[in-house]
Amino acid sequence: WLEDREAPTPVDSDEEIDRLFDLAKAVLAEQNLTLKRTAVTLTVVGEIPDLDLEDEEEEEIDNEDEEEFQSLASFYYDRQEYEIFAPLDPMFILARMNEDGEPELLSVEELQRLEPLLPQIEDQLFEALE
Incomplete structure (x- = not known):
């Protein structure tokens, strides 16, 4: 993260996500992106803008295992700033097709196997x- 910014805190509460979802969806729609609720995580569909390489060069990451994110948009709700991020690395979710x-x-148990x-x-x- 940039030095002058605090590390973001994820929104984990379903109630808070429910409260913010429509506004976040509208903010992303302004960029021709669609926010969807999926089984495990919220998903952004569309042409995600290229990463700003200048911002990337300014970032200092102390821990190589730390996951990196790209900021897509920010908005305010009830005087609190929120930001929507996309992971830079792919996220894999194992699932099976039902009947x-x-x-x-x-x-x-299936995951453990x-x-x-x-x-x-x-x-x-x-x-x-590739």
Whole structure:
């Protein structure tokens, strides 16, 4: 994050997300982006603007394992500033298709069985993206 800014605090409360969703959706719509509610996370659909490389060069990241984000938009609600971020690295969510052809999250037991295979699955996904 830029030195003169505090690290953002994620909005984790479903109630707070419900309160902010319509405004966040409208702010993103101004950039021809669509905010959607999906199974695990909120998803932004559309042509995300290129990362501002000048801002990236000013960032100092102390921890290499720290996840990096791109700011998409900011807005105020009830005198509080909110910012919408997109992760720079892809996020993978394992799911299976149910009988209706809809994606369904895996159970904890299913995830534990697949855990040893995750590095191999991740490698295959990254190869497919290249």
